[in-house]
Amino acid sequence: SVVILDFGSQYTRLIARRIRELRAYSVILPGTASLERIQAERPEALILSGGPASVFDPASPRPAPGVLEQGWPVLGICYGMQYLAQHFGGRVERGGRREYGKALLTSCQGPLFAGIEGEVQVWMSHSDAVTLLPPGWRVVARTEENPIAAIAAPDGCTFGVQFHPEVAHSPKGMQLLENFLELAGVRRDWTPEHTLETLTAEIRAKVGRERVLLAVSGGVDSSTLALLLHRAIGDQLTAVFVDHGLLRLGERQEVEQALRPLGPALRVVEASEQFLGALKGVVDPEQKRKVVGREFVRVFEREARALEAQGCRWLAQGTLYPDVIESAGGGAGSANIKSHHNVGGLPPDLRFELLEPFRYLFKDEVRELALLLGLPEPIRRRHPFPGPGLAIRILGEVTPERLEVLRRADDIFISALREWNLYDQVSQAAAILTPLQSVGVVGDERSYGYVLALRAVTTVDFMTADWARLPLEFLDEVARRITRQVPEIGRVVYDITSKPPATIEWE
Ligand code: XMP
Numbered sequence: 001s002v003v004i005l006d007f008g009s010q011y012t013r014l015i016a017r018r019i020r021e022l023r024a025y026s027v028i029l030p031g032t033a034s035l036e037r038i039q040a041e042r043p044e045a046l047i048l049s050g051g052p053a054s055v056f057d058p059a060s061p062r063p064a065p066g067v068l069e070q071g072w073p074v075l076g077i078c079y080g081m082q083y084l085a086q087h088f089g090g091r092v093e094r095g096g097r098r099e100y101g102k103a104l105l106t107s108c109q110g111p112l113f114a115g116i117e118g119e120v121q122v123w124m125s126h127s128d129a130v131t132l133l134p135p136g137w138r139v140v141a142r143t144e145e146n147p148i149a150a151i152a153a154p155d156g157c158t159f160g161v162q163f164h165p166e167v168a169h170s171p172k173g174m175q176l177l178e179n180f181l182e183l184a185g186v187r188r189d190w191t192p193e194h195t196l197e198t199l200t201a202e203i204r205a206k207v208g209r210e211r212v213l214l215a216v217s218g219g220v221d222s223s224t225l226a227l228l229l230h231r232a233i234g235d236q237l238t239a240v241f242v243d244h245g246l247l248r249l250g251e252r253q254e255v256e257q258a259l260r261p262l263g264p265a266l267r268v269v270e271a272s273e274q275f276l277g278a279l280k281g282v283v284d285p286e287q288k289r290k291v292v293g294r295e296f297v298r299v300f301e302r303e304a305r306a307l308e309a310q311g312c313r314w315l316a317q318g319t320l321y322p323d324v325i326e327s328a329g330g331g332a333g334s335a336n337i338k339s340h341h342n343v344g345g346l347p348p349d350l351r352f353e354l355l356e357p358f359r360y361l362f363k364d365e366v367r368e369l370a371l372l373l374g375l376p377e378p379i380r381r382r383h384p385f386p387g388p389g390l391a392i393r394i395l396g397e398v399t400p401e402r403l404e405v406l407r408r409a410d411d412i413f414i415s416a417l418r419e420w421n422l423y424d425q426v427s428q429a430a431a432i433l434t435p436l437q438s439v440g441v442v443g444d445e446r447s448y449g450y451v452l453a454l455r456a457v458t459t460v461d462f463m464t465a466d467w468a469r470l471p472l473e474f475l476d477e478v479a480r481r482i483t484r485q486v487p488e489i490g491r492v493v494y495d496i497t498s499k500p501p502a503t504i505e506w507e
Contacts, residue, residue, distance in 0.1 A: 001042060002019050002027075002044065003043040003045075003046050005038075007051030008051035009078070015047060018177055019047075020365070022177060023191065025187075030061075031051070035067055045157075045180070045186050047076075048076040048081075050078030050125070056128070063083070068087060068088075073158060073180070073183065074158045077166070078126055078161075078163070081162055082162075085132075088135075090130060092130050092131065093130075098127045099125075099143070103123075103143040104121060107141060108120060109140050109141070111156075112161075112176060112180060123169035123170045130148045138151065146162060157184055161176070192368040193372065196373070199357050204232050207314060210313050211314070212236060213315050213352070214316040217387060220370055220380060227264065238267060240266075244272065246275060246390045248385070248414070249407045249410070254378070258379045262373075271295070271299050274299070275292065276399075276400060280397075288392055288398070292387065313352065363384075383429060390403055393410075393431065397435075405433060408486045409452050412485060426456045428462075430504075432495075434451045437450055449483075449487070451489075452489045453495050454492060457498075462504065464499055466498045467498055
């Protein structure tokens, strides 16, 4: 295994993800983990993460005594490199050569940089810098600002890099990490099957004989989680699908038909009236999220009470790592952008313990699991759909009439995307009903209809996104169909804003 010692970097999970992508097994341990704890993982290599601390601070976290003397190959990243340099007798200086953002690496040499030539863009974020090498060490890359951007020990398998190879802004970073794994002789047989086994074992260990309540939303994440939990704990799982009345056309039936045959006991709760009642008069987007989140929890509590005699204590959720970051649970300094109801917004009197087996996974990793678990294709390839559903796609007050209008228009848009084979080419698509009404002519008469916005984006991680360049003939056809079949809509517009500055949803 690769043991990643975490010194508090916001990128530590990303390092783990990259190592998984390279098909090696990794574990994250606190930077100060004891030698015995690390030995128990039978490491083939260590990675020391970056972190906000400075080696000058006597209280800064450090590897336990002896950890760097075991002959394990080591890659130190940022703070990790500074620590290595200091530990082996070099010198680090404070604030000297501060670098932040993109930098160009030059004169890369040696096996760590095999296949990486010329000027290479990397991501820097540091204020301390190594200024003197430990005896026998060599510089193996530099930047314009920094003559010591990467270092190698004489043993041939200990390295330090000042930049962050794990982030996307270091496009050759994967190659570097792969080179390190090769040099360290790390086994590369870790597959999605292994991830599946590990998650299954973790769930069993955590939950024991207790019951778990899972909210299934119909998205890839919660559907995959239903199958995973069913695999791990069988009928200790009760999967509940809440029809909150804010779903797309036909969505409820689609989910039932997909999941039921695969095993999990699925309970469908009809709660439209409760949600629509609670949303009456609510126009503020955050308030809508809070209301939907609150009503969700109420429904769960009601469901759980019935199970209480059997000791249902866990509420499982398909929270992914990017959700964790956006809701400020992830790295230092990440702001709370929207209160995604599946992470925040849960009331303090909540009686469940949260079970979130995917909280360290990324979407594509969940899709790989979905494939292994046999989740049917249409659900596996489905675009994400927000928990608060159509409530945040109707600007202003949510009424049954507006829901009905939006549902029909949305269905025309999404069906047309499928028909034109465009569905899989965009990451997410939505119709948004605005409260604006505009003037038009129908026949000889003036009409007065809603303005509907279409939104389609492409994105890798949903943190940033670009608007999709859908063919104009396609947009034309969709606008015609919508205005013809949904007479309440008078005008169709296409959203050409990327994220940032906009978000994917309108609310
Ligand atoms: P934004 O609009 O923030 O959306 O760019 C990023 C992704 O998150 C989804 N989203 C939500 N999902 N509850 C959810 O479960 C929410 O409140 C919520 N708000 C946004 C959005 O659909 C997109 O995929």
